[in-house]
Every structure is written in structure tokens, then in C-alpha cells.
Amino acid sequence: MSSEIYNVIREMLWVDWDPIGLNSNPKLADEYDLYVERLSQLVMSSSGKLAYIDYLRDIETSMGVCSMNDKLYTLGAKLEDLERRHNEN
DSSP: OOHHHHHHHHHHIIIIIOTTOOTTOGGGTTTTGGGHHHHHHHHHTTOOHHHHHHHHHHHHHHHTOOOOHHHHHHHHHHHHHHHHHHHHO
């Protein structure tokens, strides 16, 4: 797995997603690392925006939270852009 993709996705989850509102506490910055590897695999296999959104929504459901759809679609688009950049290389 590309460490660049891993780090970009890790940052996206912490800054753009953060479904349980932890990113004000830097000590908890690894809270979403558990999901980065799978998202990296999805990005590298060109799974597409809907696959990213579905994966994140499933995680939220398991946490008992629900982000606004706009937030998920925005993050899905960012992941799709990362996918596009990965495929250009």
C-alpha cells in the first residue's frame, strides 16, 4: 500500500469525516486509523465514490451515528479524486 495514499486518507478521515467529533483532541488522532487500510485498498482498486460512501456509512451505523449525506458525498468525491490521481501515476 502506498504510504502517501494511507496518509492522505488518514488526514481526510480525521479532518473531513470525524463522525464522533474527536478531532479537537490531537491525542486521539489515531482513532480512525482502523479504517484507513480498507479505504486505501478501495481507492487503489478504483472502487468509486459510492463504494467509499457505503463503507463509511456502514462504519457510522456500527458506531450508532449518522453524518449528514453532504459530508459523506464530499468525502466520497475527495476519495474519488485521490483515486484518479493514483491512476494517473
